[in-house]
Amino acid sequence: MSSDNSLVRFVDIQKSYDGVSLVVKSLNLDVAHGEFLTMLGPSGSGKTTCLMMLAGFEPATHGEIYLKDNPINRVPPHKRGIGMVFQNYALFPHMTVAENLAFPLQVRDMDKSEQKQRVDRALDMVQLGPFGDRRPAQLSGGQQQRVAVARSLVFDPDLVLMDEPLGALDKNLREQMQYEIKHISENLGLTVVYVTHDQSEALTMSNRIAVFDDGIIQQCAPPEVLYEKPENAFCANFIGENNRFLGKVSEDNGDTVKVEIDNNAGTVIAKKVNVGGVGDRSTLSLRPERVTVNPEPGSLPNIFNGVAEELIYLGDHIRTRFTVLGHDDFIVKIPNSANHAQLEEGGTANIGWTAEDCRALDPSD
Amino acid sequence: MATAEAENNEVITTADGVPLKESLKKALWQRKKTALLLVAPLFLFVLITFLIPIFDMLIRSVDNSIAGEQFPGVVVELSDWALDSTELPDEATFQALIQDFKVGAKEKTISRLGRRLNYEKSGMSGLFRKTARKIKKLESPESATAAMIAIDKKWGNIETWRLIKRESGKYSSSYYLAAFDAKKNSDGSFSMKSEEQQVYLNLFWRTIRLSFTITFLTIILGYPIAYLLSTVKTKTSNMLIILVLLPFWTSLLVRTSSWIALLQKEGVINDILVGLGLLGDDNRLAMIHNEAGTVIAMTHILLPFMVLPLFSVMKTIPPSWVRAARSMGATPFTAFVRIYLPNTVAGIGAGGILVFILAIGYYITPALVGGTKGTLISNFIAYHVSTSLNWGLAAALGTILLLLVLALYILYDKVVGINNMKLG
Ligand SMILES: Nc1ncnc2c1ncn2[C@@H]1O[C@H](COP(=O)(O)OP(=O)(O)O)[C@@H](O)[C@H]1O
Numbered sequence: 032m033s034s035d036n037s038l039v040r041f042v043d044i045q046k047s048y049d050g051v052s053l054v055v056k057s058l059n060l061d062v063a064h065g066e067f068l069t070m071l072g073p074s075g076s077g078k079t080t081c082l083m084m085l086a087g088f089e090p091a092t093h094g095e096i097y098l099k100d101n102p103i104n105r106v107p108p109h110k111r112g113i114g115m116v117f118q119n120y121a122l123f124p125h126m127t128v129a130e131n132l133a134f135p136l137q138v139r140d141m142d143k144s145e146q147k148q149r150v151d152r153a154l155d156m157v158q159l160g161p162f163g164d165r166r167p168a169q170l171s172g173g174q175q176q177r178v179a180v181a182r183s184l185v186f187d188p189d190l191v192l193m194d195e196p197l198g199a200l201d202k203n204l205r206e207q208m209q210y211e212i213k214h215i216s217e218n219l220g221l222t223v224v225y226v227t228h229d230q231s232e233a234l235t236m237s238n239r240i241a242v243f244d245d246g247i248i249q250q251c252a253p254p255e256v257l258y259e260k261p262e263n264a265f266c267a268n269f270i271g272e273n274n275r276f277l278g279k280v281s282e283d284n285g286d287t288v289k290v291e292i293d294n295n296a297g298t299v300i301a302k303k304v305n306v307g308g309v310g311d312r313s314t315l316s317l318r319p320e321r322v323t324v325n326p327e328p329g330s331l332p333n334i335f336n337g338v339a340e341e342l343i344y345l346g347d348h349i350r351t352r353f354t355v356l357g358h359d360d361f362i363v364k365i366p367n368s369a370n371h372a373q374l375e376e377g378g379t380a381n382i383g384w385t386a387e388d389c390r391a392l393d394p395s396d
Numbered sequence: 397m398a399t400a401e402a403e404n405n406e407v408i409t410t411a412d413g414v415p416l417k418e419s420l421k422k423a424l425w426q427r428k429k430t431a432l433l434l435v436a437p438l439f440l441f442v443l444i445t446f447l448i449p450i451f452d453m454l455i456r457s458v459d460n461s462i463a464g465e466q467f468p469g470v471v472v473e474l475s476d477w478a479l480d481s482t483e484l485p486d487e488a489t490f491q492a493l494i495q496d497f498k499v500g501a502k503e504k505t506i507s508r509l510g511r512r513l514n515y516e517k518s519g520m521s522g523l524f525r526k527t528a529r530k531i532k533k534l535e536s537p538e539s540a541t542a543a544m545i546a547i548d549k550k551w552g553n554i555e556t557w558r559l560i561k562r563e564s565g566k567y568s569s570s571y572y573l574a575a576f577d578a579k580k581n582s583d584g585s586f587s588m589k590s591e592e593q594q595v596y597l598n599l600f601w602r603t604i605r606l607s608f609t610i611t612f613l614t615i616i617l618g619y620p621i622a623y624l625l626s627t628v629k630t631k632t633s634n635m636l637i638i639l640v641l642l643p644f645w646t647s648l649l650v651r652t653s654s655w656i657a658l659l660q661k662e663g664v665i666n667d668i669l670v671g672l673g674l675l676g677d678d679n680r681l682a683m684i685h686n687e688a689g690t691v692i693a694m695t696h697i698l699l700p701f702m703v704l705p706l707f708s709v710m711k712t713i714p715p716s717w718v719r720a721a722r723s724m725g726a727t728p729f730t731a732f733v734r735i736y737l738p739n740t741v742a743g744i745g746a747g748g749i750l751v752f753i754l755a756i757g758y759y760i761t762p763a764l765v766g767g768t769k770g771t772l773i774s775n776f777i778a779y780h781v782s783t784s785l786n787w788g789l790a791a792a793l794g795t796i797l798l799l800l801v802l803a804l805y806i807l808y809d810k811v812v813g814i815n816n817m818k819l820g
């Protein structure tokens with residue numbers, strides 16, 4: 032991403048709280064104007080820390096953060112013009128909803144009539160028009176969430192940060208709010224840095240996802256790339272469902288490799304993505320929906336005999352657990368199409384996949 | 397079917413035919429009984445050690461039954477003698493006086509009434525003792541009036557009789573008047589005592605003033621500490637709380653002597669200030685045995701009562717509130733004043749009312765380090781209870797103090813709301 036289009040740039044950011052370990056290890060990341068970027072990662076991977084450094088509440092131990100090409104390490108939070116939505120909403124309990132929304136305008140000494148106009152517009156945007164006089168405690172969780180979003184936008188910040196804003200909502204409401212936030216950000220052309228540990232939320236909302244683990248960005252890519260072309264075992268595993276085999280590379284053919292699965296279970300031909308040469312260990316990753324049951328013999332490079340251990344009928348597809356290549360946790364999603372394979376628990380079947388769909392990645396544990 | 401039946405009989409019964417309401421009542425009564433049994437011991441304890449004594453205090457502050465007990469005859473005779481009369485009471489009254497005195501002197505109880513009347517007018521105690529001594533030799537005189545005046549001229553003074561008449565009721569307001577530095581004039585009207593005789597108004601004023609000062613100081617000193625405690629790790633804050641509570645754990649005498657060592661004219665602080673040249677050797681600060689001593693020592697002792705409620709409120713304030721305010725453009729100062737401070741008002745209120753109420757009734761510390769200028773109302777109550785034995789006045793002062801605290805409490809409830817109060 033070219034730097035003239037980027038709104039935020041993290042350059043070689045490192046962060047340590049205790050002087051012993053690095054919570055963020057060398058972060059380099061650009062966020063473009065108008066982009067919805069999600070930091071996705073398990074709890075403790077340093078996402079909040081990155082957000083706090085960007086907002087100005089934690090100093091970076093090393094490196095520089097640029098906002099519109101200006102270094103901001105020494106700019107105090109209130110001068111950064113960054114809107115923020117917190118996980119527990121951080122609404123001010125002693126103020127009404129309207130007062131909460133007016134707060135950022137008051138501290139900017141905006142005149143009263145414009146304050147009111149903007150507050151009303153923000154409330155309408157999140158469909159809370161009639162609730163201006165209520166206290167936050169008198170609102171439901173979802174409504175509080177909307178107030179928090181409206182409050183972070185009411186002063187037209189350049190950038191909005193959201194730290195697991197939907198974490199406290201139940202599933203239905205969460206999904207609804209995902210769409211609402213996405214639409215608001217699209218309509219207003221906002222630049223959003225969003226933090227979540229929920230991969231489906233990240234896939235739904237983002238233009239780009241930065242997958243965090245252990246203080247490092249494992250991969251930063253649009254959702255479809257991340258899902259279909261994970262570059263390492265962590266991303267493959269963290270995003271979407273994924274069958275894994277561990278083994279050793281026995282043959283390197285440039286685009287593809289042959290991998291001997293541990294315990295002499297068999298040899299699989301896979302796409303060479305993130306693996307060394309012959310003799311290196313590798314993790315093979317294969318999406319459950321990319322497996323064919325009872326393929327034409329010889330039509331696929333990888334065909335093995337498996338035992339169907341468990342069938343779960345899920346309507347649109349049948350989720351089947353196989354034992355294959357010495358693994359009893361191999362999942363296949365069989366689409367419920369007109370002439371799909373008929374299986375029984377305990378029965379055997381041939382299952383196969385292409386070399387393209389099976390990605391040879393780094394040997395993780 | 398079932399609902400139709402219920403409508404017909406209007407009584408819903410349980411399976412064994414007992415009306416539902418009754419069996420519910422029975423079940424609830426069991427629970428209530430348990431609850432009552434659980435509170436009964438504490439209730440009895442509080443009743444005996446707290447409520448009854450307070451009631452007794454209220455009674456004592458107006459009780460004047462001593463006049464009726466010691467002067468039964470005189471009180472009856474005086475009932476048709478008017479306060480504004482210009483003549484002495486009649487002969488019958490004097491005969492009753494002799495009779496009452498003879499009984500009282502024999503039982504050695506008459507001097508109590510003398511002491512009681514002495515509160516109103518000095519010299520009365522002496523008059524009663526002298527009369528009691530001489531009354532035994534008095535054998536049915538021709539004129540009781542003349543005989544009594546012969547014993548002491550004061551019996552012929554109309555003011556003496558007006559005093560007795562005024563204080564002959566079962567109840568008396570004189571203790572309260574004394575507590576407010578007022579007095580009853582001989583014609584029954586009230587007036588303030590002369591400036592140099594006033595004691596208690598100044599004392600109440602000083603008590604309130606010092607209590608406010610102490611409360612204010614504990615807020616100023618306690619707020620930053622509580623803030624620090626609420627932001628550090630639990631392990632660190634637990635240790636710091638121990639330091640805050642340290643004053644509770646040191647014995648009173650150790651504490652007092654260390655204050656004296658620190659604060660007196662030849663004490664550590666003065667020595668340091670003189671040593672640094674900040675203070676001349678001949679104008680060392682007087683920081684003990686005066687108001688300053690009381691304020692310093694009591695602020696020290698009462699600080700935990702401010703810190704703990706503040707701490708417990710501040711602990712519930714997530715750092716994200718102030719952060720949210722800052723991200724919206726508020727300076728640290730604005731974020732503090734508009735967001736943090738309003739949410740700690742409950743803690744300031746709770747700590748403030750606690751410290752103020754404790755301070756207003758504090759006894760031991762002002763007694764030890766207050767000298768004469770730094771003593772509070774409680775010290776005078778204690779003096780009247782144990783030294784001057786004027787229990788009525790002590791009770792009146794105590795009652796006023798109690799009402800003061802109650803008024804404050806009600807005011808607080810109106811302004812802040814007692815339900816918002818958060819303690820520990
Ligand atoms: N204020 C802090 N002081 C010390 N350690 C912290 C602090 N905040 C976070 N950490 C540590 O840094 C790591 C990353 O935390 P965080 O950024 O909150 O992760 P995430 O938001 O991805 O769950 C965690 O191991 C956490 O314990």
Ligand SMILES: [Mg+2]
Pocket residue numbers: 075078079080
């Ligand atoms: Mg987090």
